Amino acid sequence: MSLVYLNGEYKLIEEASVNVLDRGFIFGDGVYEVIPIFNRKIFRFDDHIRRLENSLEAIYMNNPLEKKEWHNIFNQLINSSEHPNQSIYLQITRGVSKRDHDVSVADKPTVFAMSRPIEKNDFFSGIKAITHEDIRWQYCDIKAITLLPSILLRYKAKQQGAREAILIRKGYVTEGAASNVFVCANGKIVTPPKTNHVLAGITRDLVVEILLENNLPLSEESISENTLLAADEIWVTSSTWEIVPVLELDDKSVGTGESSGPGPLWQEINRYYQEFKDAYCN
Numbered sequence: 443m444s445l446v447y448l449n450g451e452y453k454l455i456e457e458a459s460v461n462v463l464d465r466g467f468i469f470g471d472g473v474y475e476v477i478p479i480f481n482r483k484i485f486r487f488d489d490h491i492r493r494l495e496n497s498l499e500a501i502y503m504n505n506p507l508e509k510k511e512w513h514n515i516f517n518q519l520i521n522s523s524e525h526p527n528q529s530i531y532l533q534i535t536r537g538v539s540k541r542d543h544d545v546s547v548a549d550k551p552t553v554f555a556m557s558r559p560i561e562k563n564d565f566f567s568g569i570k571a572i573t574h575e576d577i578r579w580q581y582c583d584i585k586a587i588t589l590l591p592s593i594l595l596r597y598k599a600k601q602q603g604a605r606e607a608i609l610i611r612k613g614y615v616t617e618g619a620a621s622n623v624f625v626c627a628n629g630k631i632v633t634p635p636k637t638n639h640v641l642a643g644i645t646r647d648l649v650v651e652i653l654l655e656n657n658l659p660l661s662e663e664s665i666s667e668n669t670l671l672a673a674d675e676i677w678v679t680s681s682t683w684e685i686v687p688v689l690e691l692d693d694k695s696v697g698t699g700e701s702s703g704p705g706p707l708w709q710e711i712n713r714y715y716q717e718f719k720d721a722y723c724n
């Protein structure tokens with residue numbers, strides 16, 4: 443029987459409800475995290491809590507719970523589910539207040555967490571993506587619950603038979619609608635640096651770490667739209683998708699188009715990543 447956590451209590455999801463004046467509902471005034479669980483082990487717990495604290499600080503909130511309290515909540519949720527691989531979604535809003543833009547009228551955050559199974563997916567065989575102007579705001583480094591632009595971008599991708607939209611701001615790649623981007627071009631693997639236009643993906647950082655450890659030619663630098671369009675390989679990363687090869691961009695094959703499957707560098711990084719994960723979670 444899978445439980446959710448809401449403000450100090452564990453309940454069935456049907457029994458969990460929040461006040462309509464919650465600022466998450468009224469303003470989208472809150473932040474979230476998604477933490478993968480593999481083989482019932484919390485993957486990169488410290489990194490996710492650190493990013494949560496960065497997001498909270500950026501919206502002038504404190505972490506309402508201690509690290510060990512989060513750990514305990516996650517384990518309760520994990521244990522209430524029968525699935526070994528799960529993703530924990532947690533959301534903190536500024537809480538219930540009269541409808542007023544002023545943040546000082548809210549004094550008690552709403553804290554919610556749930557776990558869902560990570561579905562087996564076919565992403566490893568490769569996806570299609572589109573390019574799109576980055577229509578989001580200037581604070582993409584905050585993991586904010588206000589995701590309407592990202593939802594519209596994913597909708598546009600889907601309308602064109604694609605799974606992800608790779609975003610371009612002033613001629614340069616920022617990230618995917620819900621993923622980070624790596625490009626292999628001119629013998630290098632490149633990912634955009636972490637700025638306010640990019641979410642600091644936990645998977646991105648781990649991929650960077652693994653590439654460097656294995657002496658693969660990584661560089662964190664801006665990627666022009668032209669470099670993206672001429673790339674030999676493109677990968678998108680996220681906690682639940684892991685490392686996904688993009689095989690078609692804007693209806694054109696990525697790379698030479700000679701091979702129909704993921705490229706050799708993806709094969710290599712994915713093998714290292716899966717080995718790392720297995721060692722961590724077994």
Ligand SMILES: Cc1ncc(COP(=O)(O)O)c(C=O)c1O
Nearest residue numbers: 620621622641643644645680681
């Ligand atoms: C905009 C955006 N960038 C990047 C990511 C990947 O982050 P992570 O690897 O921490 O899941 C996500 C994940 O949802 C995202 O929404």
